[in-house]
Amino acid sequence: MAGLSRRRFLQGIAGLGAGVLSGCGGVPLRSGGKAHVVVVGGGFGGATAAKYLRLLDANIQVTLIEPKAKYITCPGSNWLFAGLANLDQLTVDYQDLQDRYGVKLLVDRISSLDAAQRQLRLAGGQSVTYDRLIMSPGIDFRWDAMAGYDQAAAEQFPHAWQAGPQTLLLARQLQAMPDGGVVLIAVPADPYRCPPGPYERASMMAYWLKQHKPRSKILILDAKRSFSKQALFEAGWTKHYGYGTTNSLIEWLSLADNPLLQLDKQNRVLTSEFGDRFRGDVLNIIPPQTAAQIALQHGLADATGWCPVRPLTGQSLFDEFIHVIGDAAHYAPIPKSAFAANSEAKACALAVTSLINQTAIAEAHWLNTCYSLIAPDHGISVAGVYKLDAANAIAPVKGAGGVSARTDAQVAATEADYTRAVYRSLIADTFG
Amino acid sequence: MKRICYVSAALLASALNTMAYAEIDARAIAFNCRNCHAESSLDAKSSIPSLKSLSAQQIQQALLDFKYDKKPATLMPRLAKAYSDAELAAVAKFLSRN
Numbered sequence: 261m262a263g264l265s266r267r268r269f270l271q272g273i274a275g276l277g278a279g280v281l282s283g284c285g286g287v288p289l290r291s292g293g294k295a296h297v298v299v300v301g302g303g304f305g306g307a308t309a310a311k312y313l314r315l316l317d318a319n320i321q322v323t324l325i326e327p328k329a330k331y332i333t334c335p336g337s338n339w340l341f342a343g344l345a346n347l348d349q350l351t352v353d354y355q356d357l358q359d360r361y362g363v364k365l366l367v368d369r370i371s372s373l374d375a376a377q378r379q380l381r382l383a384g385g386q387s388v389t390y391d392r393l394i395m396s397p398g399i400d401f402r403w404d405a406m407a408g409y410d411q412a413a414a415e416q417f418p419h420a421w422q423a424g425p426q427t428l429l430l431a432r433q434l435q436a437m438p439d440g441g442v443v444l445i446a447v448p449a450d451p452y453r454c455p456p457g458p459y460e461r462a463s464m465m466a467y468w469l470k471q472h473k474p475r476s477k478i479l480i481l482d483a484k485r486s487f488s489k490q491a492l493f494e495a496g497w498t499k500h501y502g503y504g505t506t507n508s509l510i511e512w513l514s515l516a517d518n519p520l521l522q523l524d525k526q527n528r529v530l531t532s533e534f535g536d537r538f539r540g541d542v543l544n545i546i547p548p549q550t551a552a553q554i555a556l557q558h559g560l561a562d563a564t565g566w567c568p569v570r571p572l573t574g575q576s577l578f579d580e581f582i583h584v585i586g587d588a589a590h591y592a593p594i595p596k597s598a599f600a601a602n603s604e605a606k607a608c609a610l611a612v613t614s615l616i617n618q619t620a621i622a623e624a625h626w627l628n629t630c631y632s633l634i635a636p637d638h639g640i641s642v643a644g645v646y647k648l649d650a651a652n653a654i655a656p657v658k659g660a661g662g663v664s665a666r667t668d669a670q671v672a673a674t675e676a677d678y679t680r681a682v683y684r685s686l687i688a689d690t691f692g
Numbered sequence: 693m694k695r696i697c698y699v700s701a702a703l704l705a706s707a708l709n710t711m712a713y714a715e716i717d718a719r720a721i722a723f724n725c726r727n728c729h730a731e732s733s734l735d736a737k738s739s740i741p742s743l744k745s746l747s748a749q750q751i752q753q754a755l756l757d758f759k760y761d762k763k764p765a766t767l768m769p770r771l772a773k774a775y776s777d778a779e780l781a782a783v784a785k786f787l788s789r790n
């Protein structure tokens with residue numbers, strides 16, 4: 261097989277049936293001359309897709325549509341609770357994408373999508389047509405999951421699951437809490453954005469409380485039976501925060517069979533199905549999630565609330581000219597992370613350039629690496645490498661990936677250093 | 693039109709699969725290295741080396757050493773094990789040039 265030349269390979273593919281390659285790619289370009297790819301959402305998926313499309317093929321016009329002129333990264337946002345970062349340090353803009361890569365930026369929000377006409381309408385009134393559309397609009401919250409917890413209640417009991425004012429609000433509440441106070445973190449069932457995020461958050465809060473309000477407690481109320489990097493987190497909590505003792509700063513409780521059903525705002529109490537009541541001084545309620553509204557509104561999601569795609573190209577199962585990547589899309593078993601969104605964007609950009617140029621689509625490779633800080637000098641990681649299996653489903657490559665093998669202080673310190681270095685690299689690769 | 697496209701896409705996908713991808717597209721793998729190994733020199737003090745200054749031979753040797761547990765590291769052995777030696781060689785070649 262290795263001896264097959266690229267030309268013969270392409271001929272082989274073409275020989276499988278007339279028009280295999282041109283069937284989709286041969287659709288005339290809307291714009292007549294250069295192909296126009298529109299990317300919706302300037303987060304980790306969208307920004308990476310826009311940049312890599314231009315890197316791969318400068319003949320493709322790329323327009324990125326994002327309502328915020330500046331983007332605040334969720335990665336790193338938990339560090340705020342430990343006093344290790346501020347929002348300014350987590351803020352990026354789209355200048356490099358425009359100046360260095362020639363991406364056209366429209367600071368606006370998509371208000372509607374006419375898939376038949378391949379046309380978008382923006383909140384500002386403008387219309388934009390596309391040859392292919394890449395959507396990376398992120399998540400929305402299910403406000404119907406817990407009685408009493410809606411968008412208005414989130415102003416008082418922040419989810420802080422989209423970085424920005426919500427993160428600051430939660431950090432201020434933690435700082436204002438009396439010593440001996442209780443923080444409740446309510447964690448949803450899978451799948452949700454950033455599986456290890458709630459536990460990194462608890463760690464960073466515990467680090468700060470240990471110094472400033474050591475009699476306090478963080479109670480994690482989890483809709484799951486187990487969680488990402490659990491053994492590593494628990495070992496770290498034991499080492500730094502007295503986990504497992506009566507004085508532990510962190511307690512974890514699985515409510516897998518006894519879900520939280522109600523918020524009593526007045527008394528700051530969460531009540532579960534069996535009538536258990538949890539009172540907190542600070543309530544961080546992370547609701548279950550779905551794909552962003554724009555994806556739901558236009559029928560790109562299925563009953564799960566996420567957008568099903570053909571993994572090789574990221575094409576929506578419901579519209580071949582729309583690709584969905586990042587948290588909004590269903591790429592399981594790849595978790596919903598910024599690293600994964602960046603990796604999905606690259607595979608998608610490669611496929612989109614192939615579809616436009618009518619060349620064979622390369623084998624897709626995806627990667628996820630996720631570092632978490634337990635303390636400033638204690639980092640842990642999990643990695644996954646993914647490929648298509650024989651049934652064309654995404655599958656982890658056997659024998660690869662997994663969590664940090666060693667947990668001694670030296671490795672923990674190295675991984676803490678890498679946590680910060682990888683954050684900076686990921687930002688540079690996505691936005692720079 | 694739409695129907696035909698879907699059939700073609702499925703055919704293409706299965707064709708690619710059964711042909712076991714005659715040629716390795718190193719980009720599909722190598723782009724993911726940049727998530728951690730920043731291309732730009734902005735982050736000169738990063739403890740994660742930029743790959744630009746290394747030769748293909750140096751990168752390939754390091755990748756094989758990670759894969760076969762001859763060179764200890766926190767993360768790379770977990771990643772390198774996912775790829776064939778030929779893929780690692782192609783990736784090394786691509787990274788040293790780009």
Ligand SMILES: Cc1cc2nc3c(=O)[nH]c(=O)nc-3n(C[C@H](O)[C@H](O)[C@H](O)COP(=O)(O)OP(=O)(O)OC[C@H]3O[C@@H](n4cnc5c(N)ncnc54)[C@H](O)[C@@H]3O)c2cc1C
Pocket residue numbers: 300301302303304305306325326327328331333334335336337338368369370371396397398399420421422453454457552554585586587588596597598599600601629630631
């Ligand atoms: C606390 C926390 C910590 C995290 N830490 C990490 C980490 O350490 N490492 C990691 O890899 N991941 C981490 N993540 C996960 C990461 O933030 C997400 O997985 C990532 O942001 C997903 O990228 P995305 O492109 O899908 O969505 P987003 O980054 O959310 O981007 C979506 C963009 O689409 C825009 N948009 C939405 N609707 C429209 C519309 N109608 N028109 C135009 N634009 C629209 C939004 O404004 C937004 O900018 C963390 C998440 C949280 C909550």
